[in-house]
Amino acid sequence: MTLKTPPIITSETAKSMLEGKTIVSIDLELSQTTIKQTKKGYLLDGIESIDKESLEKIALDSRSVYFVQNKTVYMAAIGGKHFYKLAKTRGAPTLEIDGIRMHRTKNTTPEKDTMEKLQILGINRGRVLDTCMGLGYTAIHAHMSGAEYVVSIEYEPNVVRIAQLNPWSKRLFTEDSIYKLLGDSFFVIDAFPSDHFDYILHDPPRHSSAGHLYGQEFYDKLARVIKPGGRMFHYTGEPRSRYRKVNIQKGITERLGKSGFRDITYHPKVMGVTCTLSTV
Known part of the structure; x- marks a missing residue:
């Protein structure tokens, strides 16, 4: 079975792209991808793209994780009875439920x-x-x-x-x-x-x-x-x-x-x- 995850953008990734870097990670530091700047924004993986304004907003949010799907940017979060969010850490991301982290992240990953x-x-x-x-x-x-x-x-x-x-x-x-x-x-x-x-x-x-x-x-x-x-x-x-x-x-x-x-x-x-x- 295969699973393709959408391009993931964090504040660090957004800052790197805005600085003009063309090799960045769009999978939370698991690999590096070459991106291409266009007149309308940035081409991420040959299919998905993101505009400069969205990158500028993401760059200001150091705690969240965003993904791009059908050229639209979303926070990696789901609301309902509880609020579920993918939260960035120094290593693999953690899951937050109503603001409470489900993994230990103090002095570890x-x-x-x-x-x-x-x-x-x-x-x-x-x-x-x-x-x-x-x-x-x-x-x-x-x-x-x-x-x-x-x-x-x-x-x-x-x-x-x-x-x-x-x-x-x-x-x-x-x-x-x-x-x-x-x-x-x-x-x-x-x-x-x-x-x-x-x-x-x-x-x-x-x-x-x-x-x-x-x-x-x-x-x-x-x-x-x-x-x-x-x-x-x-x-x-x-x-x-x-x-x-x-x-x-x-x-x-x-x-x-x-x-x-x-x-x-x-x-x-x-x-x-x-x-x-x-x-x-």
């Missing part, structure tokens, strides 16, 4: 953070369940780490659309061994056979917006579908909430233990726990 989580989990072939797809970085890097196949679940269709615009998410839609499912992981997981997955990556939204994905019933479901001896990484955030003096991580550890997970270890660098399903 989304792709580096993802690789560190996978390294701690230690994927070595096997079947992988990714409970919260997002932009697909977890699924992509799990595939690159040697997974037999990855099943990745996403609740929100608008997030899938944002991922389709993101050049860094391209392999999510082109790799045959990454299977994407749309729905709430809490319910979708019921369709999987028992003892099926070797690894689970559970990186849910904040507890305040997806509390059911931190509950005992869901942990029991995770324990059912993972093989005895299978390993899981669960992003928990910092041990204490920023807003309340509640040790969320402690409660998570207790519930995971009740579900049969052992060797529950918190890793401060990636703000999550690893655990292994008991073989007894």
